[in-house]
Amino acid sequence: MTVRTQDSGARTRPPAGTGAGPVRRRPLRLRDRLTKAEAKVAPYAFVSPFFIVFAIFGLFPLLYTLWVSLHDWSLLAGDQGFVGLANYRELMQDSDFWRALTNTIGIFVVATIPQLILATVLAQVLNGKLRARTFWRMGVLLPNVTSVAAVGIIFGLIFARDYGIVNWALGHVGVEPINWRGERWSSWLAISVMVDWRWTGYNALILLASLQAVPKELYEAARIDGASAWRQFWSITVPMLRPTIIFVSIVATIGGIQLFTEPLLFGSGVNAIAGGSTGQFQTVAMYLVQQAFTGQRFGYASTVAWVLFILIAVFAVINVALLRRIKSVD
Amino acid sequence: MKTKNPLLYVGLVATVLLSIGPLYFMLVMASRTNDEIVSLPPPLTLGDKLFPNVDRVFDNPDVLFGQALVNSLLVATVATVCVVVSSSLAGFAFAKLKFRGRNALLLFVIGTMMVPVQLGLIPLYMLMTKLGLNGGLPSVTLPFVVAGFGVFMMRQFAEQAIPDEMIEAARVDGASTFRIFFSIVFPALRPAAAVLGLLTFMERWNDFLWPYLTLDAEHPTVQVALSRLSSGYYSDQSLIMAGTLIGTLPLVVVFIVFGRQIIGGIMEGGLKA
Numbered sequence: 203m204t205v206r207t208q209d210s211g212a213r214t215r216p217p218a219g220t221g222a223g224p225v226r227r228r229p230l231r232l233r234d235r236l237t238k239a240e241a242k243v244a245p246y247a248f249v250s251p252f253f254i255v256f257a258i259f260g261l262f263p264l265l266y267t268l269w270v271s272l273h274d275w276s277l278l279a280g281d282q283g284f285v286g287l288a289n290y291r292e293l294m295q296d297s298d299f300w301r302a303l304t305n306t307i308g309i310f311v312v313a314t315i316p317q318l319i320l321a322t323v324l325a326q327v328l329n330g331k332l333r334a335r336t337f338w339r340m341g342v343l344l345p346n347v348t349s350v351a352a353v354g355i356i357f358g359l360i361f362a363r364d365y366g367i368v369n370w371a372l373g374h375v376g377v378e379p380i381n382w383r384g385e386r387w388s389s390w391l392a393i394s395v396m397v398d399w400r401w402t403g404y405n406a407l408i409l410l411a412s413l414q415a416v417p418k419e420l421y422e423a424a425r426i427d428g429a430s431a432w433r434q435f436w437s438i439t440v441p442m443l444r445p446t447i448i449f450v451s452i453v454a455t456i457g458g459i460q461l462f463t464e465p466l467l468f469g470s471g472v473n474a475i476a477g478g479s480t481g482q483f484q485t486v487a488m489y490l491v492q493q494a495f496t497g498q499r500f501g502y503a504s505t506v507a508w509v510l511f512i513l514i515a516v517f518a519v520i521n522v523a524l525l526r527r528i529k530s531v532d
Numbered sequence: 533m534k535t536k537n538p539l540l541y542v543g544l545v546a547t548v549l550l551s552i553g554p555l556y557f558m559l560v561m562a563s564r565t566n567d568e569i570v571s572l573p574p575p576l577t578l579g580d581k582l583f584p585n586v587d588r589v590f591d592n593p594d595v596l597f598g599q600a601l602v603n604s605l606l607v608a609t610v611a612t613v614c615v616v617v618s619s620s621l622a623g624f625a626f627a628k629l630k631f632r633g634r635n636a637l638l639l640f641v642i643g644t645m646m647v648p649v650q651l652g653l654i655p656l657y658m659l660m661t662k663l664g665l666n667g668g669l670p671s672v673t674l675p676f677v678v679a680g681f682g683v684f685m686m687r688q689f690a691e692q693a694i695p696d697e698m699i700e701a702a703r704v705d706g707a708s709t710f711r712i713f714f715s716i717v718f719p720a721l722r723p724a725a726a727v728l729g730l731l732t733f734m735e736r737w738n739d740f741l742w743p744y745l746t747l748d749a750e751h752p753t754v755q756v757a758l759s760r761l762s763s764g765y766y767s768d769q770s771l772i773m774a775g776t777l778i779g780t781l782p783l784v785v786v787f788i789v790f791g792r793q794i795i796g797g798i799m800e801g802g803l804k805a
Contacts, residue, residue: 237708241629244709248625249637251618252678256644259675263652263659270654324547327540340791341548343798347787348555349738351755352776355762356554359561359769365570367557403551404798411799460650463740470762487650487741494654495745504654511651 264511267504275501277494282501289505299506301481302489305390309465309485310458313394318451320402325409326439339410342403353396354467361392361468383469389483396464401457405450412446413439456514462487486510555780561773562586569769585774592761596750597775600757607673607753608736614677615732616725623686624717628699629709638687644680650741660746667748676736682728688800689724690717727797730790734783754779 271289274282293299328338345353360367361382369379382392416438424434440447465483466474475492477484484492486506494503561569563582568575589597625631626638656675657666665671694717702712718725740755747756758779762772787794 233706237703237706240708240710241703242631245625245629245631245634248621248629248709248713249683252622252641252680252683253637255618255674255678256680259656259659260644260647260652263655264647266655266658267652270658327543330537330540332540332544336792336795338544338548339795340787341544341551343791343795344551344555344784344787347734347783347794348780349740349755349758349783351738351740351758352558352780353554355758355772355776356558358762359569359773360554360557365572365574367574370572370574399550399554403547407795407799456646456648460648462650467759467762472763474763490653491741491745494657500654500658507651507654511647514646514648514651 267507267511270501271504271508273501275499275504277498277500285501289502290509292502293505293509298481298484299486299489302477302484302486305386305477305481305483306459306461306485306487308386309390309393309397309461309483310455312390313397314451314454314458316394317398317402317405317454318447320398321405321409321450322440322443322447323435324402324406325413325443326435328406328410329413339407342406344403345400346404348400350400350463351467353400354464355470357392357396357399357464358468358470361395383478383483386482389465389468389478393461393464393468393483396468397458397461401454405454408450409443409446412443416442452520459510459513460487461485462491555784558773558777558780561770562777564770566768566770581770582774585770586778588768588771589761589775589778592771594749595757595760595775596752597754597757597761597778600752600754601778603669603751604737604754607669608733610673611676611736612729612732615679615682616729618678619682619686619728620718620721620725621713622683623688624690624694624713624721626683626687627690628694628696628717641680641683645684653742653745656742657745666746668751669747671746672739672743672753675742676739679732682732685728685797685800686721686724690721693724694720723793724797727793727800730786730794731797734786734794737783 272284272286274285274288276282324342328335328342332338361369363369363379363381363383366382368382373379380388382388420438420442421434424438429437462485465477465485466488469477469483475484475488475496477488487510490503490506490510493499493506497503559582560575560578562585564575564579565581568579589595622641626634626641660666660671665674698716699712702716707715738755739753740759743753743756744759747753749760752760758772758775761775
């Protein structure tokens with residue numbers, strides 16, 4: 203009905219009716235109309251697969267976690283009733299949670315600082331005039347292709363107490379065998395090495411990409427002025443890379459807060475989820491899984507998840523703010 | 533000019549050795565007996581037990597390693613095809629079509645990249661239980677058939693790879709949006725789609741946490757099988773290392789063949805993200 207009236211309306215519009223000169227506008231036929239309608243609807247059809255699937259498997263679980271966290275909810279018995287913020291209050295006084303949080307942040311700090319420094323230096327080196335460029339790039343990225351599970355297992359052996367290659371090498375310089383899993387500091391260090399091994403090259407490549415956008419003239423001018431390579435690095439490379447360094451570090455933070463697989467497989471054994479005999483390398487993500495599936499406390503574990511999410515959200519907000527700033531610099 | 537600083541190459545060689553070292557160590561351990569592994573000094577060269585060890589991995593009745601390889605291939609392939617198609621569709625729409633709410637929706641997509649699926653693990657587990665999918669392969673595939681990163685990446689690529697005039701011209705000729713997508717846009721997006729496909733495949737192949745929680749003993753993926761191999765019921769290190777080697781090898785091969793594209797994709801994604 204509407205289609206017909208609009209159709210006839212279009213026919214009687216001036217360009218078709220005046221008759222003077224060539225007809226500038228073809229009357230809209232039904233086919234054109236359908237095409238127009240299709241062009242309006244199509245974008246939504248195109249983006250809908252993403253949004254539908256994400257709503258079901260991404261957004262819904264995330265929001266439902268909040269709901270579950272307000273309940274006493276167990277794996278087998280199901281919902282045992284609304285408890286309000288009781289889980290949150292318990293969490294604040296839960297020394298196991300605080301220990302896990304300390305471990306997570308500790309490992310993150312021990313891992314990330316050397317990682318970013320190394321990645322920045324490596325990016326600078328890879329940006330030089332090199333033979334076999336692709337080979338070097340592939341070389342540094344290879345660890346990232348390896349699965350986290352494999353990394354955990356391999357480094358578990360490398361850091362073994364009695365026959366591990368690290369302790370054997372340390373023995374040559376007179377260091378007594380270290381029980382890498384036994385102490386807090388040593389387990390943090392070992393896990394940080396795994397994280398850095400896997401991610402330093404990846405970050406170096408991202409930094410390299412932004413380094414290549416730095417005008418070459420800057421370096422040439424500095425060279426003419428007699429600046430050393432070290433001076434060029436500090437006065438040109440680091441300042442120019444700053445936005446990317448911040449970006450990379452926030453991505454690393456988000457990853458670091460979720461650290462799970464490396465410590466799990468580093469521990470191995472039947473009760474690996476506990477992260478060592480006294481939880482010395484149990485991360486928050488491990489504690490979450492332990493509470494949910496070993497302790498069967500879905501409600502409480504959801505509380506852990508939500509607190510974890512708040513931590514990540516804080517960093518995401520910072521991230522967006524920074525991305526805005528990067529844009530305005532361009 | 534090119535060899536101006538030999539120190540540079542020394543540093544690079546050291547870096548690459550550190551990169552390859554642990555993987556080489558894995559190969560060494562996979563080719564030795566358990567007695568050799570626990571001897572000092574630790575063996576640094578290849579032994580002759582690689583194939584017997586590999587055989588033992590596949591013969592192990594508890595971890596179903598062969599099945600796990602097939603499962604991983606299946607799961608990763610399905611997810612990859614779905615991600616590439618859904619991301620190309622959405623990426624094209626965001627880059628080249630005008631519609632109400634486009635900017636808000638795109639911002640939402642970027643936001644989803646910040647939200648890791650891990651945080652919704654518990655409801656996801658409950659949801660899969662309700663759907664009767666826990667334990668089987670659909671439960672590790674379905675949540676990953678779309679990816680915010682993919683949408684964003686394809687949008688960035690589509691924006692500069694497809695001239696607006698081309699789409700205009702096709703429209704004047706009366707082509708529908710779907711027609712335009714299949715005959716003009718998708719072919720133009722192929723290079724980016726290939727990179728996205730590679731990255732997605734590797735990510736899915738390496739996925740651990742969710743499969744570890746949801747899959748049962750009859751339906752392992754490679755990473756889950758690996759964790760079961762090393763879960764404390766075994767202290768058979770050469771078996772574990774042989775398994776780790778088999779699980780890592782397909783990716784290393786993919787990486788060696790497509791390394792250039794993968795590096796390009798990562799550098800591009802990092803720059804723009």
